[in-house]
Amino acid sequence: MKPDKPAKQLQAFFDEAGRIARFTGWYFRQAIRPRYEFKELIRQCFIIGYQSLGLVVLTGFIMGLVLTMQLRPTLVDYGVESQIPAMVAIAVVREIGPVITALIFAGKIGSSIGAELGSMRVTEQIDAMEVSGTNPYKYLVVTRVTAATLMLPILVLLSDTISLYGAYLGVNIKTVTSPDLFIWQVFDVLDFTDLMPAFIKTFFFGFAVGMIGCYKGYNSTKGTEGVGRSANSAVVLSSVMIFIIDLLVVQVTDIMGFN
Amino acid sequence: MDIRENIANTNDAVISIRGLCKAFGSNKVLDDFNMNLQKGQSKVVLGRSGSGKSVLIKCIIGLLTPEAGAINVFGQNVLNISQEELDEIRVKIGFLFQSNALYDSMTVRENLEFPMRRHSIRLSEKEANERVVEALKNVGLEHTIDMMPSELSGGMKKRIALARTLILKPDIILYDEPTTGLDPITGREITTLIKEIQHKYQTSSIIISHDMKCVKNTADSIALLLNGKCYTEGTYSELAMSDDPNVKQFFE
Ligand SMILES: Nc1ncnc2c1ncn2[C@@H]1O[C@H](COP(=O)(O)OP(=O)(O)O)[C@@H](O)[C@H]1O
Numbered sequence: 001m002k003p004d005k006p007a008k009q010l011q012a013f014f015d016e017a018g019r020i021a022r023f024t025g026w027y028f029r030q031a032i033r034p035r036y037e038f039k040e041l042i043r044q045c046f047i048i049g050y051q052s053l054g055l056v057v058l059t060g061f062i063m064g065l066v067l068t069m070q071l072r073p074t075l076v077d078y079g080v081e082s083q084i085p086a087m088v089a090i091a092v093v094r095e096i097g098p099v100i101t102a103l104i105f106a107g108k109i110g111s112s113i114g115a116e117l118g119s120m121r122v123t124e125q126i127d128a129m130e131v132s133g134t135n136p137y138k139y140l141v142v143t144r145v146t147a148a149t150l151m152l153p154i155l156v157l158l159s160d161t162i163s164l165y166g167a168y169l170g171v172n173i174k175t176v177t178s179p180d181l182f183i184w185q186v187f188d189v190l191d192f193t194d195l196m197p198a199f200i201k202t203f204f205f206g207f208a209v210g211m212i213g214c215y216k217g218y219n220s221t222k223g224t225e226g227v228g229r230s231a232n233s234a235v236v237l238s239s240v241m242i243f244i245i246d247l248l249v250v251q252v253t254d255i256m257g258f259n
Numbered sequence: 260m261d262i263r264e265n266i267a268n269t270n271d272a273v274i275s276i277r278g279l280c281k282a283f284g285s286n287k288v289l290d291d292f293n294m295n296l297q298k299g300q301s302k303v304v305l306g307r308s309g310s311g312k313s314v315l316i317k318c319i320i321g322l323l324t325p326e327a328g329a330i331n332v333f334g335q336n337v338l339n340i341s342q343e344e345l346d347e348i349r350v351k352i353g354f355l356f357q358s359n360a361l362y363d364s365m366t367v368r369e370n371l372e373f374p375m376r377r378h379s380i381r382l383s384e385k386e387a388n389e390r391v392v393e394a395l396k397n398v399g400l401e402h403t404i405d406m407m408p409s410e411l412s413g414g415m416k417k418r419i420a421l422a423r424t425l426i427l428k429p430d431i432i433l434y435d436e437p438t439t440g441l442d443p444i445t446g447r448e449i450t451t452l453i454k455e456i457q458h459k460y461q462t463s464s465i466i467i468s469h470d471m472k473c474v475k476n477t478a479d480s481i482a483l484l485l486n487g488k489c490y491t492e493g494t495y496s497e498l499a500m501s502d503d504p505n506v507k508q509f510f511e
């Protein structure tokens with residue numbers, strides 16, 4: 001394929017952004033109106049949570065352990081080895097935990113939603129739902145986006161906890177720290193203003209991953225190639241969105257004096 | 260002349276399409292298309308790939324919205340009614356999708372139950388189950404009831420899709436290329452099945468096909484879709500004898 005002219009690319013970018021905005025707008029209109037697809041929502045929460053559980057636990061654990069081991073030499077040089085738990089806790093809870101978990105989530109859930117809805121689109125399953133008395137946007141999109149929005153924060157909390165456990169083990173490789181002391185050291189530095197913005201932004205991450213996955217799948221084009229492309233671009237775009245949201249949230253919390 | 264005749268017949272038409280126009284961007288797919296479907300009639304729509312046959316029947320069921328024209332189904336213009344009224348009409352129209360559209364994540368039973376549950380049709384568990392079994396019996400696949408669609412062959416998928424179309428006992432069935440992509444033997448079986456269903460349930464149908472064996476067996480009347488218009492209509496033998504190259508190409 002020949003690369004398009006920059007002006008054309010820019011045009012395409014804004015067109016796409018406009019379509020995504022409109023697609024997102026529907027969510028707020030459709031989600032508040034009956035009929036509510038509670039059963040499907042619960043099912044999706046379960047599927048989405050369950051699918052990412054193993055990965056989140058594994059990456060969370062490694063994150064805490066590795067971060068601890070890598071911070072140690074520097075902190076030992078400065079003679080502040082006792083600050084390791086505090087530093088790891090700040091880094092994990094405020095930034096690394098939410099962002100890494102969200103990226104893993106985008107890779108796992110964003111792509112699976114994109115591929116699933118994409119194949120439902122090209123094999124006319126979405127049309128079939130519509131003629132069977134079902135609003136497919138409600139049944140497929142609202143449920144998945146809501147489930148992703150609700151499940152990611154829970155997964156991040158889990159990941160943070162496991163990370164801190166990994167950090168605890170990391171600390172204990174070279175020194176002996178009791179669990180009580182470790183917990184005290186961690187919660188001594190973490191307060192509400194650390195936890196709240198970090199927690200709230202995970203809802204936005206989850207929403208973005210769900211929405212972009214659904215958008216790409218729902219608007220998939222004919223052919224199996226189209227399905228693959230939907231899954232792929234869902235992951236790429238939602239990963240970028242995670243960083244953009246991260247940047248926006250840090251600005252907002254800065255202005256609000258949370259830092 | 261044809262058109263005047265059609266208008267005279269509009270009274271007993273279950274579907275009557277007038278002046279239908281549908282375009283995608285600059286691609287004018289349907290351009291002043293007119294057609295009637297009489298009660299109990301089985302009409303084949305013939306046309307080349309990409310001529311807009313699927314677009315036509317997707318307009319009838321409200322999956323696509325045309326720019327202009329009228330589609331009367333049982334006397335109601337489907338382009339001009341509320342969502343609730345449209346859903347009521349959709350209960351009476353079965354649609355067999357070209358790609359079957361079986362829900363991958365559901366068993367055969369759940370696939371068949373889906374339209375009943377979603378259209379909030381009041382049925383007891385027992386009645387619903389009986390309907391599922393009856394629909395599967397009609398297509399000779401009772402043993403697949405707890406299977407997943409991925410475990411079925413192409414022909415079986417088509418049959419299950421047909422069973423799902425029948426589950427609401429529709430008055431009209433729209434078939435989108437029912438034999439395309441199947442081997443000749445399976446294609447013939449599906450054709451036979453379509454005939455059986457038409458006979459058993461007295462359905463009116465629109466069948467999209469360019470499988471001439473299927474067309475010959477099922478069509479009471481054939482409409483030729485060309486350049487977005489209904490180019491001509493007639494019975495199989497009428498069109499088969501035509502000298503018009505636009506018509507002839509399908510019968511060679
Ligand atoms: N959703 C759509 N968006 C844009 N173009 C479409 C869409 N659906 C169909 N078309 C175009 O309309 C034309 C007719 O398509 P279709 O009805 O599927 O043909 P067929 O007669 O083979 O069933 C094709 O040129 C196709 O590209």
Ligand SMILES: [Mg+2]
Nearest residue numbers: 312313357435
């Ligand atoms: Mg088609």
